[in-house]
Amino acid sequence: MSQRQLTGSRIRERRIMQGLRQADLARTVGISASYLNLIEHNRRRIGGKLLLALASALGVEPSSLTEGAEAALIATLREARAADPGAAAEPDALEDFAGRFPGWAVLLARRHQRVLELERTVETLTDRLTHDPHLAASMHEMLSTVTAIRSTAGILAETAGLEPEWRDRFHRNINEDAQRLAQSSQALVAYLDGEVEAETKLGSPQEELEAFLVEAEHHFAELEKPGGTPEAVVQAAEVLQSAAGRSLARAYLERYVEDARKMPLEQALKARAELGPDPSALALRFGVSLPLAMRRLAELPARDGEAPVGMVSCDASGTLVLRKALPGFALPRFGAACPLWPLFQALSRPMVPIRQVVQQAGRGGGVFRTYAIAQPATEVSFEEEPLFEAHMLILPVETQVRLQDRPKEVGVSCRICPREACAGRREPSILTDGF
């Protein structure tokens, strides 16, 4: 099926597949054949009752006519329009445009995405030059050495009648500094080269780690049995390109091994079958912390027919440090998440467990049961105030389950959130004009 189809094209396709004539379908839903023809060629927008009537006449879900790949295309075009309001692209003509010139629409959407990628690269590079601690340290080291060499060389060249002891001493210093300079400049060049290479592939070490975890579906069978080592897994992973990415993955897997030791696979699976995916019951059974039990639930292999489990963790700045997505609960690609997530409520109420049923605003947002808690990230001592980390486990709620309360509505990230009059809003949504 073509990616570019819109609602009208889908209606037409369904009708033809069922061997219905345009005139017959039009009569069934009470419109003229010529009007249906306009709809089928994406020349008229359609919604509401007529859409429902057409869907029922064709025996399909209304959403199967309206949703799909074209929704993403429309969203991207809307984003492109918002990015350049000066161009005054007509908002009402958007779907019409995408329907009538699908190729051009895809081209525009792709160019827009490319611009975003490039903007982000520029931002990262600018940021790196001003804030990269490694680069700053290298530059400082080099300039300090050059300063020492310049000053020492000045003394040797300009001091008439320099005593031999001093002369030897300064010669030795200059030799030492020259060696240091050679080393530090080589290290700097290697670092910059490595950076450029990494830049062309995956953005940041965090992105590498995430791609690595997605590939493994967050489960490492070889680390569940004795004998498997994080190092072997890291070495075998092609997606880990940079040293920083590998080091992040190594730290992640070392914790994984530790978690697996405390909640071994077979016993954990058995306990999950008995107790259900309840993090506190599992934590109690194994005598482990809540975050550990939550991580294990997210890491256990999904069995057939069982709902996938999602998880996010953030540090005290609210930055997501662990992300395991699941269908229907979107996580922001980059940038900050929705402040209404129970994850962030937990962060402002350390140690208080929060269980909440949520639904993401907008199309296709499923209903999820979340368990969130913020705990100290390290051992607590009197020497230092603890830094907190928050964790949130995300479990889908089966559609047949009757809920007592309406789920709390949350978003993904402000830019793509349709919620109006939201106290948590940081920036305008690019969606509201279209809904």
Added chain:
Amino acid sequence: MGKRVLVIEDEPNIIEAISFILSRDGWTVDTHSNGHDAVEVVRRKAPDLVILDVMLPGKSGYDILTELRHDPVTQTLPVLMLTARGQIKDRELAERIGASRFMTKPFSNAEVLEVLRELVPQ
């Protein structure tokens, strides 16, 4: 006996070179190489002038200068700041918190001597 200068810098070979040229120029040179207790050392040694590096272990040169400027005793003490970063905002920051002069590494020996003579007439 000449005027006394305190060099606060963590790079041993820079300390050695600066000490040499300053003492040849008639200064009595003291050195100190970390940020932690630099302010106390300034108070204790009471030099006529301080050469202060910005990047020091323990405490930054900016913080040290801020403390010195808040103490009536060292409020007007001439301070020459040294930094490996010559950006305008670094210079502005140094001036705002009260550096007498600001010099970017790598400097020449003659420059240092000249600035010192201006700050503390012999």
